[in-house]
Amino acid sequence: MNNKKKIYLVLFFVFLIVAIGASAYAIHYYVGLRHSEEVAEDLREQIQNSTETTQEVSLPPETVPESSEEESTEPVPEVDYSMYADLEEEMFRLVPFDTMQEETNKDIYAWIYIPDTNIDYPVLQHPTDDTYYLNYNIDGSKGYPGCIYTEKDNSKDFTDFNTVLYGHNMKNGTMFHDLHKFEKEDFFDDHLYVYIYLPDRTLKYTIYAAYTYDDRHLLHSYDYTEAAGREGYLDIIFGSRSLSAHIRKDMRESMDADSNIITLSTCIGGQSNNRYLVQAVLTEEIPMEAVTALQPVSDEDGINES
């Protein structure tokens, strides 16, 4: 075999090894993506099933009345939940957290849903490692797309001034990719709400801002401990004159240092030092007792009655 052929042979094997290695990586990546999305879809079906059928939802222990040895002669007062009756159906989704935590991942503690987007995912928080769910999926496998998650600095009951949720900006449209839909003014104007589901209540947030920001860590860069700091942070956002930012300026009046806001953070393609943020303020909440009490009940004819 002459030298030229030897060189071609070596090149052939080099190309082949690179091709096989790259293919293996790409296949593993896309199989992982598909599997994660299947798990998420399975969880969404659980919510669908849980909401469509009237079933008992696990309530926090302190709300479960303790049985007494003697039978109580006093009637249990009926609670009036009619004030919630006119809320939209999104507020009445039942998320079976107990089942999800037992069968899928114990770190699931909330669920996020934004209508007309693919954002319909569990929210997780790792007890020790804040970066865990950047690189690990909900089924524990390593790799993309990771999970929607919060860091330990945020409590899991969404009572902090600013709860920051992170999610990858996946090219296949999953995770927090659809946050970038809010870059379009029409979409921002027409889509106002983010729903957060917790075991004991459902939260509805109204979106007030969507903008590009630098990559500073929001929880470590601003002092939220004092009211002046919280007001100042709101002033920064509402004071922005960036042409690309969408801000509902008229909402500033109704917000103050006691507001609860959420920040949804994801990356921007080609801008590693920036993040795209969508922020919303808590405007409505409904306790789980009301969610279950106001669930539609099927009669004998299968007709749903609210």
Place this chain on the structure above:
Amino acid sequence: MKKLLALLCAGILTCSMGLVAFASSPDTTNTTPDVTENTGHSTQEGVKVWNDIVVDGKTVSADALEITGLSDTVEAVAESEAVARGYANVVQAFDVTFDGEFSSLTISFNLTGGLTSDIVALHQLKDGSWEVLTPDSIDPEKGTVTVTFTSLSPVVFVSGAAATPGASTPAAPTSPKTADGYAMYVAMLAVVAFAGAAVVGKKVVK
């Protein structure tokens, strides 16, 4: 004759230098008086500002300058900004306004806090973001720091940066990187590598 003429011209030039003695007094009704000497400083809100300020290259009085304290919220924001950028000390914070238009405005301040060689000014821009301004000069003897602004608003003098001077992002924690991976590019590499193997393979077979 030529020498006499040259002597006459030299004499006229020498005498003409003294003509300024006959100039009239400055017009005190002028609303923007020119100040050609540094005659000291004035104090507003505890901030000493030297009387000469330079507006678009022209030295003018600092009378058109107003310094006020910051509201609690803006001061909190300013301090948060300093912390975010890794500065250890907030020396002094205030709001500066100027009655007039300008594209560059140079002001010398005497700060009540410590004047160190690493002092910089954090300045809030009209869009609410903050920029770092390195002083034009720091004079330890006079205790002044001179800064040139392209616009005016809240100013915070800070020092004790953790990062090297001039760094735009001092050692402050950053938000998690939530970009997608590189699988797409790896997949393209696989395609190119297979194509390369096919082309080279044909040559091997020949």
